[in-house]
Amino acid sequence: MTAAEEQPGSAAHVLELVANGSAASRADLVRELGLAASTVSARVQELVDAGLLAEDGEGASRGGRRPRRLRVPASGAVALAADLGSHHIRTGAVGLTGAAFDVEERAHDLTAGPEPAVEAIVGRLADLAERQRAAGRPVRGVGIGFPGPVDPATGRIVAPARMPGWHLYELRATLADRLGLPVVVDNDANALALGEHRAAHASLRHLVVVKAGRGIGSGVVSHGRIYRGARGSAGDISHVRVDAADGRPCSCGNVGCLETVASGAAIAAALRADGIAADSAADILRLVEHCEPRATTLVRQAGRHIGAVLSVVVNFFNPEAVVLGGALSGAEPLVAAVRGVLYERCLPMATSELTITAASGGPDAGLTGAGLAALQSAAPAP
Amino acid sequence: MTAAEEQPGSAAHVLELVANGSAASRADLVRELGLAASTVSARVQELVDAGLLAEDGEGASRGGRRPRRLRVPASGAVALAADLGSHHIRTGAVGLTGAAFDVEERAHDLTAGPEPAVEAIVGRLADLAERQRAAGRPVRGVGIGFPGPVDPATGRIVAPARMPGWHLYELRATLADRLGLPVVVDNDANALALGEHRAAHASLRHLVVVKAGRGIGSGVVSHGRIYRGARGSAGDISHVRVDAADGRPCSCGNVGCLETVASGAAIAAALRADGIAADSAADILRLVEHCEPRATTLVRQAGRHIGAVLSVVVNFFNPEAVVLGGALSGAEPLVAAVRGVLYERCLPMATSELTITAASGGPDAGLTGAGLAALQSAAPAP
DNA sequence: CCACTTCCTTCGGGCATCGAAGGAAGTGAC
DNA sequence: GTCACTTCCTTCGATGCCCGAAGGAAGTGG
Numbered sequence: 001m002t003a004a005e006e007q008p009g010s011a012a013h014v015l016e017l018v019a020n021g022s023a024a025s026r027a028d029l030v031r032e033l034g035l036a037a038s039t040v041s042a043r044v045q046e047l048v049d050a051g052l053l054a055e056d057g058e059g060a061s062r063g064g065r066r067p068r069r070l071r072v073p074a075s076g077a078v079a080l081a082a083d084l085g086s087h088h089i090r091t092g093a094v095g096l097t098g099a100a101f102d103v104e105e106r107a108h109d110l111t112a113g114p115e116p117a118v119e120a121i122v123g124r125l126a127d128l129a130e131r132q133r134a135a136g137r138p139v140r141g142v143g144i145g146f147p148g149p150v151d152p153a154t155g156r157i158v159a160p161a162r163m164p165g166w167h168l169y170e171l172r173a174t175l176a177d178r179l180g181l182p183v184v185v186d187n188d189a190n191a192l193a194l195g196e197h198r199a200a201h202a203s204l205r206h207l208v209v210v211k212a213g214r215g216i217g218s219g220v221v222s223h224g225r226i227y228r229g230a231r232g233s234a235g236d237i238s239h240v241r242v243d244a245a246d247g248r249p250c251s252c253g254n255v256g257c258l259e260t261v262a263s264g265a266a267i268a269a270a271l272r273a274d275g276i277a278a279d280s281a282a283d284i285l286r287l288v289e290h291c292e293p294r295a296t297t298l299v300r301q302a303g304r305h306i307g308a309v310l311s312v313v314v315n316f317f318n319p320e321a322v323v324l325g326g327a328l329s330g331a332e333p334l335v336a337a338v339r340g341v342l343y344e345r346c347l348p349m350a351t352s353e354l355t356i357t358a359a360s361g362g363p364d365a366g367l368t369g370a371g372l373a374a375l376q377s378a379a380p381a382p
Numbered sequence: 383m384t385a386a387e388e389q390p391g392s393a394a395h396v397l398e399l400v401a402n403g404s405a406a407s408r409a410d411l412v413r414e415l416g417l418a419a420s421t422v423s424a425r426v427q428e429l430v431d432a433g434l435l436a437e438d439g440e441g442a443s444r445g446g447r448r449p450r451r452l453r454v455p456a457s458g459a460v461a462l463a464a465d466l467g468s469h470h471i472r473t474g475a476v477g478l479t480g481a482a483f484d485v486e487e488r489a490h491d492l493t494a495g496p497e498p499a500v501e502a503i504v505g506r507l508a509d510l511a512e513r514q515r516a517a518g519r520p521v522r523g524v525g526i527g528f529p530g531p532v533d534p535a536t537g538r539i540v541a542p543a544r545m546p547g548w549h550l551y552e553l554r555a556t557l558a559d560r561l562g563l564p565v566v567v568d569n570d571a572n573a574l575a576l577g578e579h580r581a582a583h584a585s586l587r588h589l590v591v592v593k594a595g596r597g598i599g600s601g602v603v604s605h606g607r608i609y610r611g612a613r614g615s616a617g618d619i620s621h622v623r624v625d626a627a628d629g630r631p632c633s634c635g636n637v638g639c640l641e642t643v644a645s646g647a648a649i650a651a652a653l654r655a656d657g658i659a660a661d662s663a664a665d666i667l668r669l670v671e672h673c674e675p676r677a678t679t680l681v682r683q684a685g686r687h688i689g690a691v692l693s694v695v696v697n698f699f700n701p702e703a704v705v706l707g708g709a710l711s712g713a714e715p716l717v718a719a720v721r722g723v724l725y726e727r728c729l730p731m732a733t734s735e736l737t738i739t740a741a742s743g744g745p746d747a748g749l750t751g752a753g754l755a756a757l758q759s760a761a762p763a764p
Numbered sequence: 765c766c767a768c769t770t771c772c773t774t775c776g777g778g779c780a781t782c783g784a785a786g787g788a789a790g791t792g793a794c
Numbered sequence: 795g796t797c798a799c800t801t802c803c804t805t806c807g808a809t810g811c812c813c814g815a816a817g818g819a820a821g822t823g824g
Contacts, residue, residue, distance in 0.1 A: 027771055036813045041772060064770020065820040149731060159731065206612050220698075222604065229700025230588050233731040236697045241690070241727050243625055252729065308623070312694040315618045316602075318611025345623050347634065349531060349541065349615040409802055418782050423803060446801020447789040 012376065014043050015052060018070050019096040020202050025059055025067030044070065052076065052096075072096045077140045078132050080125045080181070081371035083188065084117070084146050086110050086162070086214055087280070091124045092364065093132050094143070094371025098198050100364040102128060110147070113165035114157075114174075122178045129179070141182040142175060143374030145191030145366050147215065152232045155185040161251035184374045188366055189235060190226050192325050192359070193219025195369025199361040206319040209359070210237070211366075212306065212334065213281045213326035214264040220317070238263070240309050244301075258309055262302035264328055270298055281327035288331045296333050303337025310338065311345035318350050325359030325366075394758065396425050397434060400452050401478040402584050407441055407449030426452065434458065434478075454478045459522045460514050462507045462563070463753035465570065466499070466528050468492050468544070468596055469662070473506045474746065475514050476525070476753025480580050482746040484510060492529070495547035496539075496556075504560045511561070523564040524557060525756030527573030527748050529597065534614045537567040543633035566756045570748055571617060572608050574707050574741070575601025577751025581743040588701040591741070592619070593748075594688065594716065595663045595708035596646040602699070620645070622691050626683075640691055644684035646710055652680055663709035670713045678715050685719025692720065693727035700732050707741030707748075 013033070017023040023032050029040045047053035054073040058066040076096050083090040087110070092103035108120050121144070129139050148160030155172020176183040186194075193209035201207055207221035218235040220227040228234050239250065239257040250257035260266055264281035271278040271287070274294055278284055287295035310322060322342065328334050339356045346354075359365055395415070399405040405414050411422045429435035436455040440448040458478050465472040469492070474485035490502050503526075511521050530542030537554020539545075558565040568576075575591035583589055589603035598620040602609040610616050621632065621639040632639035642648055646663035653660040653669070656676055660666055669677035692704060704724065710716050721738045728736075741747055 025771080030771095037772065038774080038814080039812055041774095042812090045773095061821055062770065063822060064768085065772080065822095067771060218698075222609070227604070229732075230702040231700055231731055231735065233729065234698065234700040236700075236729055236732070237694070239729050240694045240697055254727070309694060312619070312622045312691060313698050315622055316600075316616065316695050316699070318613055318616040318618075320612040345636070347615060347618055347621050349613055350611075350618070353613065407802080412802095419803065420783080420805080421781050423805095424780090427804095443790055444801065445791060446799085447791095447803080449802060 011043060011047060011052075014040070015047060015072070015096060016376075018053060019072050020098060020198055022202060024069050024071070026070070027067050029070075075136045077375065078137045079141045079143050079371040079374035080128050080132075080139060080179075081143045081367045081374065082121050082125065082145070083191065083366040083370060084110060084121075084144065085188070086147055089117070089120055089124065090364075090367055091121075091128060092367050092371070093128055093137070093139075094368050094375070095137075096375060098195070098368050098372060100367050100371065102131060103364055103367065110166075111163050114169045114171070118171075118174055118178070121175065125179060129181075139181060141184065141374035141377065142179060143191070143370035143372070144171065144175065144183065144185045145188035145370040146171065146185055147188045147217075149233055150185050150187050152186060152228055155183065157185075158232075182374070182377070184370070184377050186226075186370065186373055187217065187219070187235075189217030189219040190228075191219070191369035191373065192361075192366040193221055193235075193323075193369065194226060194373055195365035195367070196323050196325060196359050196361045197221050197224075197369075198372055199365060199368065200359075201321055201323065204320045206317065207321050207323065208235075208310070208313060208317065208319045209323045209325055210306065210310070210329075211326035212262075212264070212302075212324060212328040216259055216263050216306065216326075218313075222317075237306075237309050237313065242305050242308060244305060258305055262305040264326075267295070267298045267302055267328075271295060285327060285330050288333065299328065299331045300333040300337045302328070303334035304341050306334075307338040307341025308345070311342055314342055314346045314350050314354065319354070321355035321357065323357055323359050325361070329358045393425060393429060393434075396422070397429060397454070397478060398758075400435060401454050402480065402580055404584065406451050406453070408452070409449050457518045459520045459757070461523045461525050461753040461756035462510050462514075462521060462561075463525045463749045463756065464503050464507065464527070465573065465748040465752060466492060466503075466526065467570070468529055471499070471502055471506065472745075472749055473503075473510060474749050474753070475510055475519070475521075476750055476757065477519075478757060480577070480750050480754060482749050482753065484513060485746055485749065492548075493545050496551045496553070500553075500556055500560070503557065507561060511563075521563060523566065523756035523759065524561055525573070525752035525754070526553065526557065526565065526567045527570035527752040528553065528567055529570045529599075531615055532567050532569050534568060534610055537565065539567075540614075564756070564759070566752070566759050568608075568752065568755055569599065569601070569617070571599030571601040572610075573601070573751035573755065574743075574748040575603055575617075575705075575751065576608060576755055577747035577749070578705050578707060578741050578743045579603050579606075579751075580754055581747060581750065582741075583703055583705065586702045588699065589703050589705065590617075590692070590695060590699065590701045591705045591707055592688065592692070592711075593708035594644075594646070594684075594706060594710040598641055598645050598688065598708075600695075604699075619688075619691050619695065624687050624690065626687060640687055644687040646708075649677075649680045649684055649710075653677060667709060667712050670715065681710065681713045682715040682719045684710070685716035686723050688716075689720040689723025690727070693724055696724055696728045696732050696736065701736070703737035703739065705737075705739055705741050707743070711740045 023029045030037050056069045056071045059069045078093040081094045089108045090105040092100040149158045157166045157169045160166045172183045172185045189211040209219045211217045216238040220235045238259040239252045241256040245256045245261040248260040250260050268278040405411045438451045438453045441451045460475040463476045471490045472487040474482040531540045539548045539551045542548045554565045554567045571593040591601045593599045600617040602617045620641040621634045623638040627638045627643040630642040632642050650660040
């Protein structure tokens with residue numbers, strides 16, 4: 001029932017099923033994987049021998065012998081992860097279960113260019129690596145979520161809006177070099193999508209995860225994996241033209257983009273124009289929670305615009321769920337507006353079994369996703 | 383370089399590579415598949431023994447021994463195919479190469495309900511089967527392209543607009559029963575997408591094929607295969623709301639859908655309202671070719687509306703190509719308008735290597751796709 | 765306590781693929 | 795012409811993955 005990874009019954013796949021709770025015993029794995037019991041047993045044995053999996057007492061009987069429960073050992077491997085925002089760097093260690101340890105967020109202005117950002121990231125992650133190793137957890141790799149387009153094959157940043165100096169920056173190579181670990185760099189929305197998929201929707205095959213914060217991004221899960229499209233830019237909904245934004249110049253160089261009316265940055269700017277102090281998405285959220293009417297109106301409007309664009313996506317892509325993440329997804333009016341527009345505009349066939357929900361993975365979902373991506377790409381062999 | 387089918391080196395895959403011209407010898411197959419030469423040889427031998435593949439003289443040397451050329455034998459298996467339109471039934475036999483034989487189109491009003499349509503289809507296909515068998519070509523199955531939503535798992539028609547009596551009709555089961563052959567039923571746009579992909583864009587992985595005729599549909603190829611989404615309704619762009627259609631009631635029960643301003647039916651209705659006789663998409667095409675200004679304007683406008691919707695799709699899905707098919711794609715102004723809007727509105731990253739083109743598979747592309755789908759689903763073993 | 769279920773392992777065997785080795789046929793330099 | 799080299803394809807073990815049968819261990823429920 002869970003996302004396929006690589007081969008249907010590979011070691012990595014087994015590990016994932018145990019880590020995310022889909023399977024807690026060999027018998028569960030047999031049911032999930034559809035492989036012969038002997039095959040599963042052999043694979044589990046390998047993983048136990050390699051220290052990547054541990055037996056952990058017995059589970060409840062289902063009418064026969066009790067299963068021997070499996071779990072990922074506490075001393076299991078971790079990946080270091082960093083979730084980069086335009087104004088912060090969030091770091092942490094992510095285990096195979098998707099749990100994040102030792103999470104820390106610091107303010108940092110990414111627009112100041114790549115060098116200071118790399119210094120900050122390397123500093124934080126090197127400390128983190130040391131602490132993890134001291135705690136007996138081997139560090140397998142590094143995952144980075146970057147708030148802009150990333151070429152997934154090379155780990156290079158491509159033409160990010162509003163971040164001069166980053167274009168074609170070799171972020172993966174640089175970090176790999178500095179940290180001496182394999183590094184995976186992906187778009188932040190893709191990281192969030194991966195994290196949400198694993199944390200809350202592991203059984204779904206087709207999923208759209210929207211990250212609504214200062215900017216707007218989306219990550220697409222198709223057939224249980226991140227879908228990137230031809231050039232790696234799939235999931236962009238930020239620069240779709242909407243009529244309500246007619247003529248407004250966008251950071252992408254075009255005019256009338258969704259981002260210019262529905263992003264956190266746009267809402268904050270509109271509030272400031274009305275003399276209401278607001279800078280970040282968190283500020284907006286606070287205003288909405290305090291029932292500031294102007295903020296609520298703007299957020300609801302943003303939700304309607306996002307919903308209008310998503311209605312095309314839902315009809316076209318026919319996902320099983322639309323998950324709203326990012327700071328603004330904490331605002332109920334936004335979620336309600338998106339829901340309303342989608343149910344009103346989309347085909348009944350596309351919405352009849354569609355889940356529309358705010359992200360449930362918490363503030364670490366993006367971090368988790370970046371870490372899981374790194375763990376996944378690192379070979380599970382010891 | 384070609385679409386993956388099932389296992390990377392299955393018999394069906396080998397057959398497909400030879401059929402579509404990607405490989406003409408065992409050595410080519412080795413290069414395409416990345417398998418060991420011995421493995422490929424064994425698989426080819428099986429297919430030759432089964433009569434599904436034949437040796438055909440020798441090819442050109444590449445500096446060593448000449449390869450023994452492989453081809454699909456003329457007496458190879460075919461599938462019967464039917465491409466259903468709201469007002470016609472087109473039938474033919476499709477070989478593994480994607481060539482269609484014995485094609486015939488008859489007028490038939492599908493809105494009259496399923497029973498007369500089934501009679502017409504069975505009549506035509508039974509004749510066709512007899513002729514093919516007489517010519518020594520075994521008939522492996524039947525593929526149907528239906529102009530409405532199809533549940534791909536069951537081959538049932540689901541809630542087609544404007545076609546009372548078809549809802550939940552068991553088209554696959556009925557035809558399989560009547561013809562005594564395995565039947566595949568799919569949406570006509572999906573069939574067209576499959577046909578176009580094989581005929582002209584076999585090396586592309588992500589592709590959107592729009593069918594613009596009396597209605598508007600689209601078929602999506604992702605990772606080289608038809609993408610269906612959660613409920614099989616993926617690819618719908620017809621019922622996206624566009625502002626220019628504000629308030630117009632649509633056959634789907636909603637208002638303001640793309641279909642109400644950009645479909646062949648809508649254009650024809652607008653022309654009739656202006657006193658210009660037009661009924662079918664073919665009529666519109668004729669008017670455009672005769673430079674009737676009103677028709678040209680309407681078609682260009684339709685292209686802009688379709689382009690606006692596709693711009694969302696292109697940003698989100700990031701395909702390698704957008705292919706415009708269906709009768710209206712023969713109108714240059716429509717293609718030009720779609721191109722213009724896409725290049726204007728989409729992200730440079732999404733369009734920089736995007737191909738936007740009219741379908742090249744000819745009028746039989748949909749038929750071919752339906753037939754290929756049937757051949758593909760029928761096991762290649764004899 | 766006895767039949768039945770579930771869980772898991774051991775063992776032999778099937779099947780697909782691989783790589784090495786080599787034969788057949790061709791090219792091109794000398 | 796001939797000799798080295800290339801390409802094409804086949805034959806023949808060897809290997810590795812997976813399966814199913816058989817069976818032991820442990821529990822449940824009548």
